Amino acid sequence: MAKLPVDQELAWKEMVIPNDLRAAAGTERAIVEEVERHGYGADATFAIRLAIEEALTNAIKHGNSNDPSRRVFVRYAVDARRAVVCVRDEGKGFNVEEVPDPTAPDRISLPNGRGIMLMRAYMDEITYSERGNEVRLVKVKQ
Amino acid sequence: MTDEQAHLKIHHSQGVHLVELINRKILEESSISQIGDQLTQLVEANPQIKLLLNFAQVEHLSSAALGMLITLRSKVEGTNGQLKLSDIRPQIYEVFKITQLYKLFDIHDSAAEALRRF
Numbered sequence: 221m222a223k224l225p226v227d228q229e230l231a232w233k234e235m236v237i238p239n240d241l242r243a244a245a246g247t248e249r250a251i252v253e254e255v256e257r258h259g260y261g262a263d264a265t266f267a268i269r270l271a272i273e274e275a276l277t278n279a280i281k282h283g284n285s286n287d288p289s290r291r292v293f294v295r296y297a298v299d300a301r302r303a304v305v306c307v308r309d310e311g312k313g314f315n316v317e318e319v320p321d322p323t324a325p326d327r328i329s330l331p332n333g334r335g336i337m338l339m340r341a342y343m344d345e346i347t348y349s350e351r352g353n354e355v356r357l358v359k360v361k362q
Numbered sequence: 363m364t365d366e367q368a369h370l371k372i373h374h375s376q377g378v379h380l381v382e383l384i385n386r387k388i389l390e391e392s393s394i395s396q397i398g399d400q401l402t403q404l405v406e407a408n409p410q411i412k413l414l415l416n417f418a419q420v421e422h423l424s425s426a427a428l429g430m431l432i433t434l435r436s437k438v439e440g441t442n443g444q445l446k447l448s449d450i451r452p453q454i455y456e457v458f459k460i461t462q463l464y465k466l467f468d469i470h471d472s473a474a475e476a477l478r479r480f
Contacts, residue, residue: 241391266422266453273424277391323462329436331429334461338425341460 224349224356227304230297239290239309244276247294251305254298260361267342268303268359274335275307275355283309283353302344305357313352369397372404378412378480379404380473388423398430402437411443412480416473418449428463435467444468446476 235250237243252269260268276292284290293308322333339346345358371382381401385393405411415431431447438445448470450458458464470476 245390263453269422270424270457277424277426328462328466329432331432332425334425334428337461338457 224306224347224354227297230299230304232295232297234293234295237292237294239280239284239286239288239292241277241280244273244280244292248272248276251294251296251298251303254296255303258298258300258303258361260298260303260359264303264359264362268305268357271339271342271346271357271359272305272307274339275305275357278335278355279307279309279311283311283313285311301361303359303361306354307357308349308354311353313349315352316348369393370400376477376480378414378477379408380414380416380477382416382419384419386419386421388420388427391426394424394426394430397427398434401434405434405437405441405443409441409443411438411441413438413443414446414448414473414476414480416449417447417451417454420454421451423454423457425461428457428461431467432463444480446470446479448473448476 235247237247248269251272252265255265255268279292280286284292290310294306296303296305316336319336320327320333322328322330322337327333339355339357343357344360345356347356348354369383369385371384373380383397388394388397405413435445446468449472450469455464458467458469470479
């Protein structure tokens with residue numbers, strides 16, 4: 221966990237969405253469209269879509285505990301070099317280092333727990349805030 | 363014989379239930395939940411089912427979809443059935459590899475090959 225970079229040079233877009241997976245789908249579409257507009261390739265777009273999906277689902281279901289009164293805050297910036305997406309929930313946070321390995325023999329058959337692993341695999345950078353309620357995802361354009 | 367339901371196309375051939383996943387993106391929880399429910403009903407109605415899921419149309423899926431497949435696999439095994447997956451695109455197969463789930467599922471390059479192995 222770390223203090224998240226401020227990235228002042230980026231042109232951020234921000235949205236606040238209800239704690240609802242359908243609303244999240246609209247946010248995901250907007251970001252993926254932005255990525256595609258900037259000419260990111262199919263592999264990068266696939267990776268970004270998957271990582272955003274996992275980050276938003278985690279924020280809604282785990283961070284915000286599926287509480288419909290809570291909100292999810294999304295900031296994103298896409299340019300010719302990289303796509304940066306930050307997702308913050310209103311929960312108390314968590315310690316990402318304590319998330320168990322979903323590939324362990326006693327966990328491989330469990331239906332949950334793979335979101336963070338997939339974000340780590342597909343993003344070039346993933347950073348959690350000190351509190352753990354915000355994740356910053358970076359994908360470098362190849 | 364074919365049955366078309368939301369998200370799925372179901373065929374029956376050589377004693378095998380062939381299910382085509384027709385969503386290009388299996389991402390949204392509502393879709394995943396519906397697919398899971400439909401497949402569960404199919405398994406419960408057909409003990410010892412031979413079930414083949416064809417992923418040819420699937421371009422994206424999430425970890426929630428993987429969870430649905432894991433739960434489905436447990437249900438199939440619980441009725442002494444068999445579950446195979448086929449026609450998984452390289453990008454999607456990579457997700458199975460990263461999560462090590464390619465070891466859990468019986469995955470085949472094509473539906474024809476999978477049918478031969480039941």
